[in-house]
Amino acid sequence: MKNEQGRKVGIKDVADRAEVAVSTVSHVLNGTAPISPEVRARVLDAASAIGYLAKRREKAAIAVLRSVLLAVPSDTLPHNEHNLYSWTLLSTLMRECERRAIHIVPLEVDRPRVSGARLVERARAAKVDGILLLNDDRRELLHEIAEARIPAVLMNGEDQEMQIDSVTPGNRFAAQYATNWLIQQGHRSIMHLTWEGRSTIRRRRDGFLDAFRANGLSLETAYIHHAAGYMPEMAEAAIDRWIERHEGMGGITAIFCAADNLALGVMKSLRRNSFAMPEDVSVIGFDGVALGELTSPPLTTVSVPLEHMGNAALHLLEQRIVNANTVLPAHRLELGCKLTIRGSAQTLTSR
Structure with missing residues (x-):
């Protein structure tokens, strides 16, 4: 980290910015003496603002992990x-x-x-x-x-x-948040399309059901539908089966998918079966991968901080x-x- 003059920042820069002595900065950062909360906050704010805290941590990380x-x-x-x-x-x-x-x-x-x-x-x-x-x-x-x-x-x-x-990722909390958003938009008959994956995928199903419970809604309109796997063609086949069995969407107005890959297959099936998105059915994915920006319409999704x-x-x-x-x-x-x-x-x- 360098300052505006191109010089590397150090403890003196922190002291100058916080308007305290260099020794005070050292005591705050190393915990070697009692410092008033107001001065401590000023020093930490200054160290953070000029990037000195990040620099100290980075140097420690490099030394520890080889x-x-x-x-x-x-x-x-x-x-x-x-x-x-x-x-x-x-x-x-x-x-x-x-x-x-x-x-x-x-x-x-x-x-x-x-x-x-x-x-x-x-x-x-x-x-x-x-x-x-x-x-x-x-x-x-x-x-x-x-x-x-x-x-x-x-x-x-x-x-x-x-x-x-x-x-x-906070899979369960994020799935509840996404489902809650759909409920707030007026959706009540919502499908969660998932597959028999690891526990991380099951947490997304749990969060979907949590949202119904938190909103006092019956789980009878919280539909869990399984694809054979997470690939788009498997999701497409799963929605085709649903549409054939129910001669349409069966009242479903939104589909929350456990992965963006599933959402891609869902959108393909809906288009082929003449359902418009989002006019007939809203679709949400989970992952936030780049392809979601390129779909038609662009995919609403839970973005994971990968x-x-x-x-x-x-x-x-x-x-x-x-x-x-x-x-x-x-x-x-x-x-x-x-x-x-x-x-x-x-x-x-x-x-």
Whole structure:
């Protein structure tokens, strides 16, 4: 971080901006002496404003974390239009590791299916500082990693026994928020299109039902409909089946999809069956991948902060390494999502 003159900022710059002595800044940042709340707030505001706090943390992170084993399922690696969620998460993580000079040792966990013991063995052989595990939240795998007491963080997955640290989107809360928005727009007969996925996908279903309960609505009009999987063609087939069985939408005015991929298939089926969006049926996705901006109409979706998930996982890993001699409980970090409203959903009463 540099100031306007191109010089690197330091503790003296913080002192000048806060109008205090350099020693006061040192005491505030290191907690070495009691400082009044007003002065402490002024120093921290100044340090934050000129980027000094971020600089201190970054330097500490680089010193703590030198190498990680990145364990990923093989289907997350290809870059294609239906894998943008995992690919975006991984690419932002890789860029952050490159920026920090953190060495990555890759390992595919499903070719062949890797046990927790094998994963730990590979991590120790590579002499890494810790493990980052993406998506794979098999109970036995997580148990073996936890038993080895090696620093590890699960990304985009749930450790239901809370044995290791994890970071994931706030799936349940975000799904409730999106469904609540539809209810506020006047929708009452809403479908949640999902598939038999991992627990993270089930949380989205839970949030969908939570919204009905919170609004005092009957669950009889909260329809759970399953596709065979998360690919668009599977969603298309699922909606085709629904339309054929009900000779139309059966009163459904909105479809909340558990993934953007499903929403793409839903929109294709609705168009082919002569349903207009959003005039006849509103559609909402979940993920916030770039393709949603290019659909017709543009897809309303729950946007997941994928660009922050990798950095959050690295921070959890750093904290675990720093406190290696302390028995700490596992942390589950859920990142807030936002609803990105576009043209595929509208107020029911405006029809």
